[in-house]
Amino acid sequence: MKKGHQVTMKEIAKKLGVSVSTISRALKDSPELHPDTKKRIVEMAKEMNYQPNLLAQSLRISRTNTLGVIVPEITSHFFASCISGIQDYANKRGYNVMICQSNETLELEKANIRTLVSSQVDGLLISLSRETNKYDHLLDLYNREIPFLLFDRVNEDIPVSRVTFNDEGGAYQVTKHLLETGCKRVMYVSGPEDLYISKKRKEGYLHALAEFGITPDPELVKISDLTSEGNMKIANEIAFMKQRPDGVFCMIDPIALDLMFVWKPMGIKIPDDMALAGFTNNPASAVIEPPLTTVAQPGYEMGKLAVTHLLDQLEGQASDDPISIVLETTLLPRQSTKAL
Amino acid sequence: MKKGHQVTMKEIAKKLGVSVSTISRALKDSPELHPDTKKRIVEMAKEMNYQPNLLAQSLRISRTNTLGVIVPEITSHFFASCISGIQDYANKRGYNVMICQSNETLELEKANIRTLVSSQVDGLLISLSRETNKYDHLLDLYNREIPFLLFDRVNEDIPVSRVTFNDEGGAYQVTKHLLETGCKRVMYVSGPEDLYISKKRKEGYLHALAEFGITPDPELVKISDLTSEGNMKIANEIAFMKQRPDGVFCMIDPIALDLMFVWKPMGIKIPDDMALAGFTNNPASAVIEPPLTTVAQPGYEMGKLAVTHLLDQLEGQASDDPISIVLETTLLPRQSTKAL
């Protein structure tokens, strides 16, 4: 299948017996042009259904008005929300967006960056893959002076702006909530230890324990690989502990959902036998039985702030110096934890 | 913030004292080139961290190797899955993807098409907005011979390929399941009547009724505007009907979830008082209490098939004649309907 022909300025020019530059000027509403010719041209352009070739234009002005976005996976509701916010606010300012997923691999993350850079995007918004533990590709971007920022899954050693949630604060709130509602032995089920959010949420967890004068018990921290199998293995380990926790804070909702899935048929009652809380507020967490106490992260808002800051930098409305934007989270107490 | 300089072929050429065309040839591994020069060039390109300018290349060869995708909303798990399938299989064949959302409006759908066409995408994959009831913009694409196809939310009057689910079959299966498990009065809660899927799923519903010798009762068809408020209004109407249905088939899962939400505090037991089934298999449907019987639609698979067919057409491996690809759905009986 071959693509049909697209009308060009040259063709309009020939039809009207004027030069291409005149067409160009008319179409961008240049003031130094006779109103009549301008009118004739604009009408003819509409009649011929002219649509500018953005490729040519971008090549000429060396700006594409396009931003690149890289997320670990698009099917996650949280990242989909971020993308939605990014797109809406990019469009509002006349920018398009190219989205790529890394599928949580470093290799694809690098490949995506290459593609987007080759496509001459004006800037990049990146959320790192779970696997990313080397940062050469980002430092390379930095050295080549390609504007970018990191959001949600960030690294603190790259000197660029980043947008994150107050993970520590959220984790502190939810742990405190568990303690306030009567839990004495609160467990933290974490993701892989080198993940930024694993660390931050653990800090919040420890902070709350400290505030309640509780000495952290290494028995009460579990590490999941974040697969369903891994989560379910941990569910069993907890169920068969000689001394079970009476409250469990999971780093992300899906862990909590998997725990519930294993515990329900075993007759473990939530929140009476164990209280349970998550983080992220997945759509499923609201409808599960009992509804899961969790921490809401406004993804759309994060996308909006991230893209707005990057565009402000690109357009000189914000300083090039890296800043850190921190969004607050909201505790959503539901029935999987006891009432105050 | 200004973007740093990108290395061009010209610069490599100057450094090596050869012509630009030689660089071009070396970098695309042309056979008619001395191995030594080729090697020198490739090495130098790597050393200088050269990355091709896709814009210039695309302008020259008048092909971008980029596809445009338009979906109603990216935060829907189903469409996110489609996008994921499209991206994976487009990338496999060396294509990039630009994604846009119409936010369910005709206006944005048109704007997205304009942008993508201006960006010179090689083809488009479109899923129509809920609002789209005029098709000039699509016919225009067709007349301008810009390759595109429709998926999931399609219209049958546009002479292009389309990829859909066997909606009728899925609806037939689920209605039959309700009837087989003992329901006598099965209701269909539809979306707006001009939606393709509203019609198709109603046909399946009616087909199953007919097979069981049941005369359709107009009382037993409700139309929702698909907002949560609309769904909840219908939930109340049903609850207060003089003669309630004993089984309800909802056009999409979210309707069923809203019905449950309203009914649960009213003490209506599912499936004993009323059996309930949906369509789409949203993630939440599996974890709600009771788990919702529904029809699974493999979105990833749909994306994969759609993009593969379009690329086959683009590259001449498939005929340009429009075809209709129909994917089968799978009934997932769960506890919201009675067991067989």
Add this chain to the structure above:
DNA sequence: CTGTTAGCGCTTTCAA
């Protein structure tokens, strides 16, 4: 095997 040349569609000086 390699260089010269033209041109993709557009914008933008510089002249007229």
Add this chain to the structure above:
DNA sequence: TTGAAAGCGCTAACAG
């Protein structure tokens, strides 16, 4: 107020 010409970075005849 308009046109001519150069050039963005790249590819592809056509020469040599």
